[in-house]
Amino acid sequence: MNVDQELVQRVQAGDKKAFDLLIMKYQQRIIHVITGFVHDPVEAMDVAQEAFIKAYRALPNFRGDSAFYTWLYRIAINTSKNHLTASSRRPPMSDVDAMDATNYYDAPELKEFETPENSLMCVELEEAIQQAIEDLPEDTATAIKLREFEGMSYEEIAEAMDCPIGTVRSRIFRAREAIDKQVKSVMGEEE
Amino acid sequence: MRQVFRFCVALLVLFIPTVQAESASIELLERMSQAAKQLNYEGVFAYQSGKTFQSVRIYHRNNDGTESERLISLNGAAREVIRSNDTVTCINPDGKQINVSQRPLGRGFPSDLPRRLRSATPFYELTLEGEDRIAGKLTQRLEIKPVDSYRYGYRLWMDKETDLLLKSELIGENKEVLETFEFTDIETGIEIPDASLKAQMSGNEMVWHRTEPGEMTTQDLVAFSNWQAKWLPDGFTLVAHQNRLRANNGAHIEQRVYSDGLSSVSVFIEKMRAQHNHFHGGSHMGAVNAFGSVIHAHFVTVVGEVPAVTVEKIGAAIEYAGPESR
Amino acid sequence: MAINHLELVSALVDGQLTGSELEQALELINNDSSAREAFMRYQQASDILHGYTRSINQRPLDLTFRISTALDNEPAYTIATETKSTAKLFRFPDNFWKQATGLAMAASVGALAVVGVVQQQSGFDNMPVASVVANEAPATMISQSNRWTVAEPEVEDRLNNYLVDHNEYVGTSGMFSYGRVVSYGTER
Numbered sequence: 102m103n104v105d106q107e108l109v110q111r112v113q114a115g116d117k118k119a120f121d122l123l124i125m126k127y128q129q130r131i132i133h134v135i136t137g138f139v140h141d142p143v144e145a146m147d148v149a150q151e152a153f154i155k156a157y158r159a160l161p162n163f164r165g166d167s168a169f170y171t172w173l174y175r176i177a178i179n180t181s182k183n184h185l186t187a188s189s190r191r192p193p194m195s196d197v198d199a200m201d202a203t204n205y206y207d208a209p210e211l212k213e214f215e216t217p218e219n220s221l222m223c224v225e226l227e228e229a230i231q232q233a234i235e236d237l238p239e240d241t242a243t244a245i246k247l248r249e250f251e252g253m254s255y256e257e258i259a260e261a262m263d264c265p266i267g268t269v270r271s272r273i274f275r276a277r278e279a280i281d282k283q284v285k286s287v288m289g290e291e292e
Numbered sequence: 293m294r295q296v297f298r299f300c301v302a303l304l305v306l307f308i309p310t311v312q313a314e315s316a317s318i319e320l321l322e323r324m325s326q327a328a329k330q331l332n333y334e335g336v337f338a339y340q341s342g343k344t345f346q347s348v349r350i351y352h353r354n355n356d357g358t359e360s361e362r363l364i365s366l367n368g369a370a371r372e373v374i375r376s377n378d379t380v381t382c383i384n385p386d387g388k389q390i391n392v393s394q395r396p397l398g399r400g401f402p403s404d405l406p407r408r409l410r411s412a413t414p415f416y417e418l419t420l421e422g423e424d425r426i427a428g429k430l431t432q433r434l435e436i437k438p439v440d441s442y443r444y445g446y447r448l449w450m451d452k453e454t455d456l457l458l459k460s461e462l463i464g465e466n467k468e469v470l471e472t473f474e475f476t477d478i479e480t481g482i483e484i485p486d487a488s489l490k491a492q493m494s495g496n497e498m499v500w501h502r503t504e505p506g507e508m509t510t511q512d513l514v515a516f517s518n519w520q521a522k523w524l525p526d527g528f529t530l531v532a533h534q535n536r537l538r539a540n541n542g543a544h545i546e547q548r549v550y551s552d553g554l555s556s557v558s559v560f561i562e563k564m565r566a567q568h569n570h571f572h573g574g575s576h577m578g579a580v581n582a583f584g585s586v587i588h589a590h591f592v593t594v595v596g597e598v599p600a601v602t603v604e605k606i607g608a609a610i611e612y613a614g615p616e617s618r
Numbered sequence: 619m620a621i622n623h624l625e626l627v628s629a630l631v632d633g634q635l636t637g638s639e640l641e642q643a644l645e646l647i648n649n650d651s652s653a654r655e656a657f658m659r660y661q662q663a664s665d666i667l668h669g670y671t672r673s674i675n676q677r678p679l680d681l682t683f684r685i686s687t688a689l690d691n692e693p694a695y696t697i698a699t700e701t702k703s704t705a706k707l708f709r710f711p712d713n714f715w716k717q718a719t720g721l722a723m724a725a726s727v728g729a730l731a732v733v734g735v736v737q738q739q740s741g742f743d744n745m746p747v748a749s750v751v752a753n754e755a756p757a758t759m760i761s762q763s764n765r766w767t768v769a770e771p772e773v774e775d776r777l778n779n780y781l782v783d784h785n786e787y788v789g790t791s792g793m794f795s796y797g798r799v800v801s802y803g804t805e806r
Contacts, residue, residue: 104633107640115694118648121682125647125658126631128681133670146681153685154692161695223671230663248632249667254586255634256572257564261589273632274625280663281656328793339797346801352793365800373782373796382782382799393782460794473794532787538779549787558784562776571773577766578798580784582777593777595784 105169112160120160124153127170131177138181152180225287233283237276244269245276317418317434323455324448330354331456334488335427335478336366341471341578353484360489372491383491392502393536412553415439415527424449426458427475436554441465442525442602443555444579454480462579462597470579471597502538518614519548519561521606525598527552550606557596557606564589574600583607588614627653631660765802778802 105126111119132149139145156176163172234242240262247253247261255273259266332353339346347366353359361375372383382391421433431449438445445463450456458478462471532549546561564570570591571584583594583603592610594603623646629635630643646653658680665671766777781799788795 104630104635104640113695117686117689117694119644120689121686122644122647124682124685125654125680126661128679129662129665130668130670132679132681133665133672136672146679150681150685150688153681154688157685157689157692223666226666227671230666249664253564254572255629255632257586257589260564260586270629270634271625274628277628277631277660277663278624281659284659284663337794337797339794339801341798341801344801346797348797348800350793361796363796363800371800371802373799375796380782380786391779391782393779457793473797536783545783547783549784551787556784556787558780558787560780560783570776575766575777577777577781577802580781580798582766582780584773591776593780595777595780597788 106165109160109163109165109169112157113163120157123169123173127173128153130170131173134174134177135181138178138185144184148181148184149177151184152177155180226284229283229287230280233280234276237279240264241272241276241279244272245280248273314413314418317420318413320420320432320434320450320455321448324450324457327451327455328352328457329359331454331480332482332484333456333478333480334482334484335475337473337475337478339471339473344578347476351484351488353489360484362489362491364492370492374489374491381491412527415443415525415552416445416554423452426451427478429453429458429478431458437463440525441599442605443552443598444470446554451480456480464579465599518612519546519559520611520613521548521550521559521609522611523605523609524550525552525602525605528557531556555596555598557594557598557603559606559610560591560593560595561610562591562593564591574604576600585610588612623650623653624656627656628660631657631664 105123108119108123112123128149131152132145135145135148135152136142139148152173156173159176163169234245237245243262244258247258248255253261255266255269258269262269334349334351336347336349339348345367349364349366351360351362353361358377359375360377361373363373365371369384369386371385372381374381374383380393382393384390415438417435417437417439419435419437421435424431424433426449430452432452434446434448434450436446436448444465445467447461447463448457449459451458456478459474460472461469464470528550529552530548531551532547534547536545536547537543538545543562548559548561550557550559564586570586570593572586573584575582575584580595580597581600581603583600583606585592585607587610590612592607594607594610596603626635626639626643626646630640630647635643647657766774778799781802785795785799
């Protein structure tokens with residue numbers, strides 16, 4: 102959370118590169134959200150691009166009293182709706198932007214927009230990742246679970262697991278590497 | 293024990309020449325605190341801190357020992373705080389929220405202050421200053437200077453007739469005024485009708501949050517003594533201790549209050565639960581500072597109208613010393 | 619690439635870096651394509667775990683090139699913008715108060731001068747509010763805000779509850795102390 106604010110401030114101070122990292126961090130989620138409205142993947146990418154550009158332009162006015170992602174999420178929803186209105190298609194839902202972004206991403210209504218081929222790939226990937234986590238040594242698995250499923254900071258994990266923060270960091274890194282290896286094998290890439 | 297002895301010596305050696313004056317100052321503070329509890333009054337005071345300027349209407353009634361009080365902000369959204377003997381209700385029409393907090397049972401309004409005031413003597417220099425007119429009333433000014441930089445100073449103006457506090461300034465290390473409360477209008481000794489103590493907002497369409505005193509079992513008490521402050525500014529001791537339960541999310545919160553008799557600091561300890569965010573490091577709201585950290589999978593937050601350095605140092609010195617700590 | 623570099627990238631995905639390490643990681647992402655790719659793979663795996671799956675493709679998608687190309691003609695923001703935004707932004711790095719204390723001291727001395735003059739002239743009750751507000755430097759917003767300087771509403775709510783509970787024990791100006799609660803967040 103602090104890192105987002107740091108990045109936002111850097112962009113506000115003229116560092117365009119910092120915006121790249123915000124894109125890298127949130128592009129998947131934003132496209133996921135947009136795909137709920139705009140089914141065509143190419144169109145969805147265009148809308149995502151438009152949303153990020155709008156966000157860049159609006160950044161000097163970003164007050165920081167909501168999290169950056171919540172703010173970006175609202176921009177993405179509005180951009181999607183505008184896109185549908187402009188191409189005279191009706192937005193599938195109304196008043197989505199009033200909802201809390203963090204509660205929204207897994208709303209069941211949105212699942213229907215998945216395409217068969219990517220959902221097959223998703224299932225495979227999800228299974229691969231779960232398997233990779235199961236195969237980890239217990240400490241490493243606990244660390245990544247506390248991070249990804251419980252949303253704890255490294256400091257909190259260190260408290261919970263009674264170990265130094267550096268150990269948490271390297272455990273999580275080892276978990277990521279193991280997951281990465283598994284994902285690569287599903288994707289058919291060489292390791 | 294040795295500390296107490298040292299303070300006694302300090303008190304004797306340094307304060308003998310001023311003992312008379314100090315004693316008068318402390319008596320004034322005691323009368324002030326009694327007046328605030330015992331009188332009926334209605335008035336408007338201004339609260340100023342930094343950019344904030346707010347006018348607040350206050351009603352206070354003491355009906356045969358039963359205190360009731362209502363504050364309502366006069367600019368912007370009409371926020372209200374209503375205190376009765378056993379609850380504090382905060383109404384925020386903006387956020388459509390009502391928070392109801394059960395007060396510790398049988399205490400009435402807090403201020404066991406008079407009892408504690410005398411213990412503050414070694415850590416502040418009290419001087420009776422001149423007279424001023426505040427809200428049309430003649431007041432006695434009292435200057436309270438801290439002996440170190442772990443607490444703020446105060447400048448207080450008490451009504452010469454009723455002893456009621458009519459103006460109060462919180463003074464920072466560089467003598468800057470951090471916060472001012474000042475009556476612009478006040479009436480005392482009047483009847484306060486029930487209607488004045490009722491919320492102007494109806495509770496419909498509002499979200500209610502309730503906090504209740506948690507059940508204190510002996511086991512809890514033992515568990516609670518596991519939390520300690522390894523460092524406190526000289527003169528700060530544990531003056532209150534309670535367990536609360538936030539009804540809407542089931543959070544159990546321990547509050548430990550440390551005070552030197554004049555300034556106080558609360559340490560809140562709340563078990564960390566998944567998906568909860570917390571803050572690390574310092575934050576502040578006007579002149580109130582807070583310092584947050586995570587200790588032994590608990591959110592530990594120190595809050596007080598003391599300098600940032602004090603809440604930070606206390607926050608860093610809170611320790612869990614219970615059975616599962618290692 | 620040394621393995622600890624990727625560990626840094628992993629910590630960056632989690633947003634758990636500060637200070638020189640954050641600096642180092644950003645440098646790495648900007649200049650090292652393998653670090654950049656690792657970031658996106660780690661991020662993708664994390665997104666999948668969180669159910670953001672509709673965007674999943676053969677490779678982690680990357681919009682950065684097309685967006686940054688599209689932004690080429692946009693002006694980079696200037697430092698002046700930054701000063702303004704910093705004042706508005708409520709952030710709290712770990713060492714926040716250390717930086718802010720200096721600022722608060724400087725700022726409140728400025729504010730005090732203004733308030734002091736007005737008070738002497740007209741007394742508090744007739745004080746023109748606007749003149750005080752107008753004379754304050756933007757920097758005072760961060761140091762003298764009457765909102766908690768935290769970013770998340772949930773944390774703000776918790777601190778407000780604490781403030782109410784603490785008020786019960788505020789001694790000296792006890793009768794006024796709830797004035798803080800009813801004034802919360804009302805600055806203009």
